[in-house]
Amino acid sequence: MEYKLTLSVFRFDAKTDYLPFYKKVVLSVDGDSTVSDLLQTIKDDEKAFEYPKGRNAAIKINDLALFTKVKINEIVANFGKELKLEPLSFKRAIKDLTINSDDFTSRFDLLDAFVDSSDKKSYDKLIREFYASDILRYDETYIGDAILAFASDMIEKYPQRKEQILQAISDEDNGIWLHVDISNRLYPHDTSLQEKVEQLKGEIIREVPFANPFVEKLSKLNNAV
Numbered sequence: 001m002e003y004k005l006t007l008s009v010f011r012f013d014a015k016t017d018y019l020p021f022y023k024k025v026v027l028s029v030d031g032d033s034t035v036s037d038l039l040q041t042i043k044d045d046e047k048a049f050e051y052p053k054g055r056n057a058a059i060k061i062n063d064l065a066l067f068t069k070v071k072i073n074e075i076v077a078n079f080g081k082e083l084k085l086e087p088l089s090f091k092r093a094i095k096d097l098t099i100n101s102d103d104f105t106s107r108f109d110l111l112d113a114f115v116d117s118s119d120k121k122s123y124d125k126l127i128r129e130f131y132a133s134d135i136l137r138y139d140e141t142y143i144g145d146a147i148l149a150f151a152s153d154m155i156e157k158y159p160q161r162k163e164q165i166l167q168a169i170s171d172e173d174n175g176i177w178l179h180v181d182i183s184n185r186l187y188p189h190d191t192s193l194q195e196k197v198e199q200l201k202g203e204i205i206r207e208v209p210f211a212n213p214f215v216e217k218l219s220k221l222n223n224a225v
Helices: 035-045 072-079 102-110 117-124 127-132 145-157 159-169 192-207 213-224
Strands: 002-011 021-030 058-061 064-067 082-086 093-095
Touching: 002 035, 002 072, 021 035, 035 058, 035 072, 058 127, 064 127, 102 127, 102 145, 117 145, 127 145, 145 159, 145 192, 159 192
Parallel strands: 002 082
Antiparallel strands: 002 021, 058 064, 058 082
16 A cells, blocks of 8 residues: 655754754655655655665654664554654754764673673664663763663673673663663563663662662662562
């Protein structure tokens, strides 16, 4: 089935623009095509338009973070035919829907010593989770939800490194304690990250109570209950 979509597309060039703007685009696309195909159709009409590409490419549609491999049939069923297309991060927008993701990439260093180089591919798949969190808007030092999900997976893969990984994510100022639930900011709606974070918090309190004074205090409170 073909759909006629009305799009509000975020446009911005960090080299020349002071503020972003939204351009209205109306086009018809096949329901079996993907969001990535939709973005390429926009680019076919306007060569200067840029969007993220690759296996882990993601953007925001109607304020929800999603991967561009999602099919249009699914998008229309869940969002309707009027769509707002934006980059994962306004602050880090470079050109239209593309962003500078160095902050996401650099967070891997936190656990680099405790995992293998091949595990980086698993971390890269979590870019949607990283930028879905609003905490980064207020505290750019936050380690990010992506590294928390990755930490959970790596503890399962390398149980002998559990304590080291828990120590690495438990910083009082920018660690796991800053996390807020992003389940409703992801498409599809996903509670798995929240479940992992709650489990990690419990394990830190039980197994690494002296990671810092804050964790020690939480541990004492937990034991008093």
